[in-house]
Each structure stands twice: as C-alpha cells, then as structure tokens.
Amino acid sequence: MIKNTQTSFGLISKALHWSMALLLTILFIMGLYMTGLDYYDPLYHSLPWWHKSIGLLVIILLLIRVTWRLSNQQPEALKTHKQWEQSLAHFIQQLFYLLIFLIVLSGYFIATAKGKGIEFFNLLEIPAITTEIKEETADLIGNSHEIMAILFALFVVLHAMAALKHHFIDKDKTLIRMMTK
Numbered sequence: 001m002i003k004n005t006q007t008s009f010g011l012i013s014k015a016l017h018w019s020m021a022l023l024l025t026i027l028f029i030m031g032l033y034m035t036g037l038d039y040y041d042p043l044y045h046s047l048p049w050w051h052k053s054i055g056l057l058v059i060i061l062l063l064i065r066v067t068w069r070l071s072n073q074q075p076e077a078l079k080t081h082k083q084w085e086q087s088l089a090h091f092i093q094q095l096f097y098l099l100i101f102l103i104v105l106s107g108y109f110i111a112t113a114k115g116k117g118i119e120f121f122n123l124l125e126i127p128a129i130t131t132e133i134k135e136e137t138a139d140l141i142g143n144s145h146e147i148m149a150i151l152f153a154l155f156v157v158l159h160a161m162a163a164l165k166h167h168f169i170d171k172d173k174t175l176i177r178m179m180t181k
C-alpha cells in the first residue's frame with residue numbers, strides 16, 4: 001500500500017515520517033555536540049559539513065512530504081482520539097513543518113554568512129544568495145536557529161509521548177498504523 005487510505009498511513013508517508021524523524025534527531029544531537037568542539041578537535045570541520053548536508057537533505061524530504069501530504073488523503077481520526085487531542089496534534093504537526101523549514105533556512109543563512117556556498121555532500125554546491133552578512137545579524141540568526149531547534153525538540157518529545165500514551169494507555173492503533181499495516 002503506497003498511498004494513505006481512510007484508515008491507515010501508506011508506505012511513502014511512513015518512510016518519510018521515520019526517515020525524517022531519524023535525520024532530525026541526528027541533526028539535533030550533532031548540533032548540540034558541535035557547539036562544544038574546540039578548533040583543534042578533528043570533528044571541528046567534518047561535523048558541520050555533515051550537519052549542513054543532512055540539513056539540505058531534510059529540506060528536500062520536507063518538500064516531498066508536504067507535496068505528498070497535500071496530494072494524499074489523511075487517515076481519519078480514531079474513535080479514541082478526543083476532539084482536543086485531534087486539534088492539538090494537528091497544530092503541532094503544522095508547527096513541525098514550519099519549524100523544520102525555518103530551522104533549515106536559518107541554518108542556510110548562518111552557513112553562507114560569509115558569502116560562500118554550501119556543499120551538498122560531495123554532489124553539488126548550493127550558492128549563497130547574500131554577500132557577507134553583518135556579524136550581529138549572523139549572531140541573531142544563529143541564536144534563533146538554536147532556540148527553534150530546542151523548541152522543536154520539546155514538541156517532538158510531547159508528540160512522541162502522546163503516541164506512546166495512545167499505545168500503552170488507550171491501547172489504540174495510533175502508533176501501530178504509523179509503523180505497520
């Protein structure tokens with residue numbers, strides 16, 4: 001089952017959900033770790049390279065995901081989903097899309113602040129669209145990048161706890177239909 005149905009998520013939605021969840025977790029941990037590295041650490045240059053390439057991969061996946069979501073029906077809510085839970089879940093899901101976009105966009109501006117492009121793995125270079133950005137502006141973008149990433153992580157914890165609550169307390173199919181049939 002490639003597409004979503006009225007009752008379950010299809011293969012593409014599941015693959016996009018779990019691959020992005022994994023990549024975003026890796027990006028978050030990498031981001032936190034990178035801030036503590038000193039210049040002579042061997043990872044000082046390689047980790048940011050991976051962080052930027054994976055960040056660009058995430059924005060490509062996000063574009064595919066939003067297109068897929070808009071062109072596909074969403075499975076209906078289960079009977080155990082209360083109205084307030086549905087509204088909150090919907091709000092957080094929209095917030096995820098917005099935050100991922102803004103986090104990657106701010107990351108792009110930090111990485112190109114000196115007017116240099118970003119390498120997407122060893123495949124191609126994404127050019128900078130600005131010449132040099134003022135240091136105070138770059139710092140401001142850097143701080144927003146970090147704050148948005150932390151906010152995002154907090155919402156992910158809330159989202160995951162809600163999924164686990166449905167699984168273990170309500171004992172419904174919320175988590176199962178995002179994983180298997």
Ligand code: HEM
Binds near residue numbers: 021089096164
């Ligand atoms: C970075 C991490 C995550 C992000 C960005 C994320 C995002 C989303 C989004 C946007 C949806 C709506 C469906 C869609 O558009 O694909 C969704 C659904 C769902 N997510 Fe996540 N998710 C993440 C991690 C997790 C984790 C760790 C769990 C479980 C422990 C989980 C469980 C679920 C479940 C069960 C649904 C289906 C809810 C329903 O039936 O309405 N997600 N997620």
